[in-house]
Amino acid sequence: MKEEKSKVLILVPSITARGGITNYYQVLRNEFPSFVEYFERGARTWPVRKGFLQELIRAYRDFLNFKRRVELKDITLVQSTTSLGLSTTIRDGFFLRYARKKGIKTIVFFRGWDNEAEEKNQKRYLKLFKYFFFHADALIVLSKRTESVLKNWGYKKKIYTETTVVDKSLIKDISDTFIKEKFGDINKTGKINILFLSRIEKRKGIYELIDAYKVLRNKSKYDFSLTICGDGFELEPIKQKVDLEQIEGVKIKGFVEGEQKKQSFRQAHIFIFPSHGEGMPNAVLEAMGFGLPIITTPVGGVVDFFEEGKNGYFTTINNSLELVQKIEMLTSNDRLFTEIAINNYKLALERFSSDKVAKRILNIFNEVTED
Numbered sequence: 001m002k003e004e005k006s007k008v009l010i011l012v013p014s015i016t017a018r019g020g021i022t023n024y025y026q027v028l029r030n031e032f033p034s035f036v037e038y039f040e041r042g043a044r045t046w047p048v049r050k051g052f053l054q055e056l057i058r059a060y061r062d063f064l065n066f067k068r069r070v071e072l073k074d075i076t077l078v079q080s081t082t083s084l085g086l087s088t089t090i091r092d093g094f095f096l097r098y099a100r101k102k103g104i105k106t107i108v109f110f111r112g113w114d115n116e117a118e119e120k121n122q123k124r125y126l127k128l129f130k131y132f133f134f135h136a137d138a139l140i141v142l143s144k145r146t147e148s149v150l151k152n153w154g155y156k157k158k159i160y161t162e163t164t165v166v167d168k169s170l171i172k173d174i175s176d177t178f179i180k181e182k183f184g185d186i187n188k189t190g191k192i193n194i195l196f197l198s199r200i201e202k203r204k205g206i207y208e209l210i211d212a213y214k215v216l217r218n219k220s221k222y223d224f225s226l227t228i229c230g231d232g233f234e235l236e237p238i239k240q241k242v243d244l245e246q247i248e249g250v251k252i253k254g255f256v257e258g259e260q261k262k263q264s265f266r267q268a269h270i271f272i273f274p275s276h277g278e279g280m281p282n283a284v285l286e287a288m289g290f291g292l293p294i295i296t297t298p299v300g301g302v303v304d305f306f307e308e309g310k311n312g313y314f315t316t317i318n319n320s321l322e323l324v325q326k327i328e329m330l331t332s333n334d335r336l337f338t339e340i341a342i343n344n345y346k347l348a349l350e351r352f353s354s355d356k357v358a359k360r361i362l363n364i365f366n367e368v369t370e371d
Contacts, residue, residue, distance in 0.1 A: 006076035008036045008365050009069065011095055013081075014044040019199070020164065020282040021081055021111050027167040031358030036365075039066060042091065059091065066095055070102055077369050079107040079140075083279070086125060093132025100135060105368055108133050109140040109162075110150075111279050126153065138368045142280035143301035160364050163301065164282040166289035166352045170262055176342055179291035183338040186269065191223045192331060195268035195292070197256070197283045198275070200232035205274030205297065210238070211320035214247060216327060225249040229256045229264050265290040270330065275299055276317050289348035293340040295326050305351070309336075310343050 012025045025038065041062040043055060050058075069075070078099040080092040096106045130153070133139070138158045141147050147159045186192060194213065198204045206228070213226045228238065231254055242250045256264055265271075271287030273296040280301030284294055294312035296302055308314055313326040330337060350356070 006035065006369070007074050008077045008079065009039050009075045010036065011041055011078065011080045011092060012038045013042050014040045016044050017042065023282055024111075024165050025081070027165050027354050028358050028361070030169075031354050032362070036362075039069060041066070041095070063094060063098075067098065070099060070104065075099075075104055077105045077107065077365055079109055079365075081109045081111050083111055086128075089125070089129055089132055093128075096132060096136060105137045106135075107138045107140060107364070107368060108136045110146060111142065130154065137371070138364065140364065141301075144304050146279075146301075158367075161301070161304070162360065162364075163305075163352055163357060164280045164285055165354050165357045166285050166348050168353045168355055170265075170286065171289040171345075171348070174266075174290055174345060176345070179341045179345060180338060182291075183269065183334075183341055186222075186337075187334065189223075190221070191225065192269045193267055194224060194226045194270050194272055194327075195229070195264060195287065196226070196272055197229040197261070197264060197287070198273060198281065200228070200230045200235040200238055202234060203276040204232075205276060205317070206234060206238060208274050208318060208320040208323060209272055210241065210247065210250075212323040212327065213250070214245075215320070215324045217247075217249065220328070220331075222331060223249075225251070227264055227268065228252045229254070229261070231255040265292065268292055270295065270327065272296070272323070272327070274315055274317070274323060278302070285348060285352045288344035289352065291341040291345035293330055293337060293344065295323065295330065305347070310340065311347070312340055312344070 010025065013019065013022045015022065015026065029038070043050070044058070078096065080096055082088045082092045092108070096108065099106050134155050136157070138160060139150060139155060140160045140162050141150065142162060142164065144161060147161055150159060196206065196209055200206055210226070213224065216224045226249060228250065235254065239252055242252065253260070253264065265287060268287075268290070269292065271284065271292040271294050273281060273284055273294070275281065275297055276299070278300035284296060284302060287294060288311070294306070295315055296306070296312070297317045298314045306312070306314070313330060315323045315326045330340070
């Protein structure tokens with residue numbers, strides 16, 4: 001793909017929208033060459049939306065701007081980044097259909113995927129889903145299971161399985177030595193900081209985590225603390241719960257980015273993510289990049305690489321008591337605790353670092369455009 005003759009246009013959320021997809025593409029922006037161009041569409045204040053009429057006007061303007069950009073005739077590939085859902089299917093579907101009408105190759109990258117939405121899709125609008133997406137020249141997914149579902153639904157072309165990303169600049173100061181010293185200090189201080197960093201929603205497992213944390217505070221030999229980072233519809237209810245129940249040792253930071261996000265990871269010892277459904281959560285990979293053992297539910301693409309006892313432990317969805325058991329299992333063996341931390345750091349460097357991910361994505365673009 002020659003830069004001066006062809007460009008790739010990626011449909012992305014606005015930089016003012018929050019979430020893992022926005023973070024993913026802002027990280028990769030520094031790794032992609034200049035022939036990769038971003039086109040913003042979608043709610044500019046996601047997850048909060050403006051009124052229906054305002055969003056409808058905004059969507060219409062997005063599409064007009066897309067048509068104008070395509071008419072410059074230097075785009076050879078359009079890639080959308082979408083998730084299961086009627087509104088996102090229709091939104092990105094129109095962009096992709098128009099691109100194909102103009103002879104431009106297309107790729108769909110499914111970033112969000114959960115079993116419940118999958119069942120709804122199959123029952124309600126699978127025909128519409130196929131109409132918009134199954135004419136794409138290739139698909140990118142975040143798990144082998146998603147790949148299998150799409151093949152069962154009848155997609156015949158190439159499907160690539162990818163990962164989310166760890167910003168290499170974010171973890172440039174992390175090393176084996178840093179990790180060993182931090183975990184070695186636990187025996188001296190007796191303090192272990194648990195980190196939750198995600199959207200603050202029920203389906204992310206935040207309530208199960210708080211319930212598990214309350215048990216740990218009362219029974220463990222360690223002095224546990226809990227740091228909660230993120231915003232969402234349950235942020236205020238969570239604050240109220242912590243205050244009303246007088247749960248000690250909980251720090252709720254809200255949405256974090258930049259240095260504040262970096263420090264939240266650096267100061268943590270365990271990353272816990274008991275989500276009910278995911279594609280592949282960015283925050284889990286970022287936590288691994290900082291050398292944090294992981295306790296998570298077996299959701300999405302995590303199951304394709306995660307090894308229990310090597311990267312951390314799986315816990316059952318919506319089960320706070322099992323979550324307590326897995327935390328105790330992790331912290332009961334000092335040597336294994338540190339070994340898992342170092343394993344995760346090395347894996348993140350080798351497989352999830354932003355430069356490695358960008359290189360793989362560019363290879364996909366080249367294969368599709370040259371096919």
